[in-house]
Amino acid sequence: MQIPHEVTARPDTGLYNAKLGIWLFLASEVMLFGGLFSAYIFLRMGAEDGYWPHGLLNVPVGAANTVVLILSSVTVVLAWASLKMRKFSQYKLWMGISILCGALFLIVKLAYEWPQKFEHFGAFIKKDAIAKYEPYLDNEGMKRKKLAPRVEVSGHLHEVTMTYDPKVWEGIVKEQETNLQQIDDRLKSGKESKSVTSELERDRKRIAAKLKEMPSVKLENFLPKHDLEIAKEGGHGGAAHHDPSVQTIHSTKMHGSERAGVTPATAEKLEKLPGLKLVTFELGLDPINADPTNPESDKPHFWYKGSTKTHGTIQRQDVESWSAFAPKHSPYFAVYFTITGLHGLHVLAGVLIMLYFWLPVEGGANMFKRNPEHLANRVEVVGLFWHFVDLVWIFVFPIFYLL
Amino acid sequence: MSQSHDHGKEVAHGASHDSGAPADHAQHDMHLGLYWGIGGVLVVFTAITVWLSYVDFDKMFAGHGWNIIIGMIVATFKVCLVGAIFMHLKGEKPLVWKFLYFTLFFVAGLFFLTLLHYVDPIFGTTHAHH
């Protein structure tokens, strides 16, 4: 059974099936990315002054990736033209280059751009505490220059200090033990109906398993050791704590004699642990916070600058929200990671499909001998998809990297 | 340019009217240069986009959001080039264009109608900055 118009065009539409199909698919893709871009516009319009970051991405790298995609767009259309001219070896060459370009784009994204973001640290300062950080922010100057206020201190996280109160942890363990005891009592009473009994037994199993997993109160047992070394100032507690059992901890990872810094991810894990409370962040400030009065800091830079050696300290209690430059950092990074992530998935899909058409397999390059027109159609269709991916990036690059 | 046959309107569909023979060589050879040229133009305009983003148009035009408008105009121009030449939309069948008109209309609706919330808020609590 042969579906009509698989290879040749239907006269009244002038299109073969797959070409019609891909255009319909692209129409829905326009709506998909349209939804995401409209979310971008909506969130950016709704952002309070100063809360939409600028200049946090690496422009030269983004621009280079743009060029890579443009190049691959040229080569993929050349690959199709080669097939139309029935020049097989040229097809293999151009298609091969397109695949490599796509792969290069992904590698830059996944191995360089994204990881860098996850290492970087930013903290939005609470509105009522923002004056305390004037040396890092220079909002007086920003006001004078009629620019949006600065509300974030960012840089490379070196150290966090925190307090540890073992009693909190003990309390949690005790609570679970009490729960377990209550269940046991109810089970022993024999008054419960059959379905309730089976449910209680299920709960019992779950809690018992959880208790078994819970480490003992000793701090060393549940800190993520591999990531940091602990310098304890046991006993005396920080300014906020007068309880002698509360310990203050400096967490930092030493690399030889250098402080290599604790990653934001580790700090996040620590903050979630019961009994642990972050007190301060110490960081190597970004240029904008290290030298806020410099007019150069008012606008984004072309060349990416890492954080400086200038140290800054932020109190956790002054911070509204903090994180790595990860999706949760702000709506800006949320929409950046979502759009570039989805775009990346499209690139990956495109690369895989092109690879399939390039490899000497039945539905791929081997088709050239049997039905070269069909292969040319396939390449045209994946080409249309690939150009669309390029086209999305042409919008992504300015709206995230530049504007 | 892939299907350059000029079909009459009143043609019944048939399974095998096209022999699948290679299309006109000269025509494609001619296009190869065009494709490279367009690629070059796109690269140049990428550079221009980057450069333009460091020019302070808001100061120049004493307004707000000019950089965004200009950046989007350049991006749209690039996208049109990709669409017209690489995706062969120039000279594409009317059916494809019809899909695109519809889609662009709806995507514009999605963009602009959602923003009406900022144009005419009832509580005045939303911030319409940049």
Added chain:
Amino acid sequence: MSTAALTHAHDAHAHDDHHYDPGFWRKWVFSTDHKMIGIQYGVTGLAFLMFGFMLMMVMRWQLAHPGEAVPYIGGLLQTLFGSSAFQSDAKGIPGVLTADGYNSFGAMHGTIMVFFGIVPVAFAAFGNFVVPLQIGAIDMTFPRINMASFWCFFISCLFMLVSFVVPGGAAKSGWTSYPPLSGIADLGPLNHVFMNGQTLWVTGMVFNITASLLGSVNFIATIIQLRAPGMTWMRLPFFVWAQFVTAFLLLLAFPPLEAAGVMQLMDRAFDTSFFMPTGLIVNGATTQWSGGGSPILWQHLFWFLAHPEVYVLILPGIGMVAEIIANNTRKPLYGYKAMVGAIFVLGFLSFVVWAHHMYMTGMGAKVSAFFQVTTVMISVPSVILVTALMLSLWGGSIRFTMPMLFATAFLPMFGIGGLTGIPLAFNAVDLYLHDTYYVIGHFHYVVAPGTIFAIFAGVYYWYPKATGRMLNEFLGRMHFWGSLIFINGIFFPMFLQGMAGVHRRWYDGGAAYEQIIKPVIHWNNFMSVSAFLLGLAQIPFIINFCWSIWYGRKASDNPWDSTTVEWDTPTPPPHGNFTKEITVYRGPYEYSVPGADKDFTPQTEAPKADKPHSPTPPAAAPAH
């Protein structure tokens, strides 16, 4: 039916059909045959319709008897759905629906009925089975993508089903899943990061949407590319038009919701703040979110889909009813061209009315006015459609076959649903009626006695083509009258309750507000009893559906004496659909043509030789 005039078309396929034997798995499970995929969609969808209805019956028990254990099956329900949805009452009798359970069941009832029941049956099942047959195609354009669509849908079904049994129970933020509620629901130390109700819901929806997109690309491509010779645009049966417009709605409206679904998934799994506003406080504590997001953004993206979705639910139904009315009045549809025009205008306008679901979000008067105007405008094409269908009855000698009973009942029921929607279009009225039972009554009249009746009509109409057997008439009539009476018993009192101010999400049926809604609260019991009786009325249908597959009266190839092409194949149709070349010579509804030798002239019947004619001036109208 001559094939002599044929000089072209797919000759390749006609020969190898007899030897087609793909083996068990490829035939029944991983089939690429559009008919099998249609049946798979249909059976899955019908099962979900039943499941969704059962959820509602439990809720209706709770509304009529708040706090009382569900009789007979309470223990079973508690075992199945766990302690988050059901608890024992003071006496230890299991089976009292909890507040969380009520919310879960409500949210899942809506989701399942819309996305897992009606769309799969009305659009995917009938579209898959009928459309290629009606246009004389041997299959869908992309059979493998068609299979992928079904299995994507199947995966989404599994997500939804599994979500009922994870700790915390299924999603409970309404079928609209409004944040910030949906952003914080089911998150916490007791819930798994991924295996929790709301996250499974949103993941399931992403799969469901993907399935719909794959399906709609296929439908549009099939209708454009695979029409048989002579099947010009204006010779398409109206059902095909309805499916065509519906597919476009799905294709273009669903992706923004897919985007929104991905964003909600990000909010839940990676703590982003797409929809989380600044300074959100939950249980007295500030939250982990950075803030800066907007719950309104979700509403926009959701309703950008969900309003066109309303037409996705109803248009295939109207298409089926149109086919059945033309067939059973034995006359052409009244105003076929106007209907085609209307359905396009309807599809077009349905994209620019969505914010009428959001009058309560603080839109200003100007924006409200815009959406009010578009909303009122969209009633014009809807009225054209219904009026044309009603006028089609005029002067016909109506055969009240089973499909026709349901189709005629559809008209007034859909009419009630549509007309009660008009007040809701106006901001001032909606501010009062928003989220009351009036709204529930309105849209249920559209989709329950509306679309679901159309689905039943379609099942009775095309069942013989799919199985080769007729459904039993007696059981069918029991099913019909029971359904018609009791479904009105459920939904009509909703208007009364809604106008008295009964809110749609009260878990106790309004007992807490009894003083205010005293005059209408007694309807709860009446509606619930109606719901249970409606459940009983479905039993004849279920028996009929299963029994007739093997023991029903054998059907001829064209049991309804119909004109359209799907009846021009063997029953059930073989792989490849047709045993002869299909060429279409005439419009879809040539019933009772004066001078014809019988009261229907199939589309494939060549004009008589003695008349002057030009054989096959087919194809060629430009596509829309």
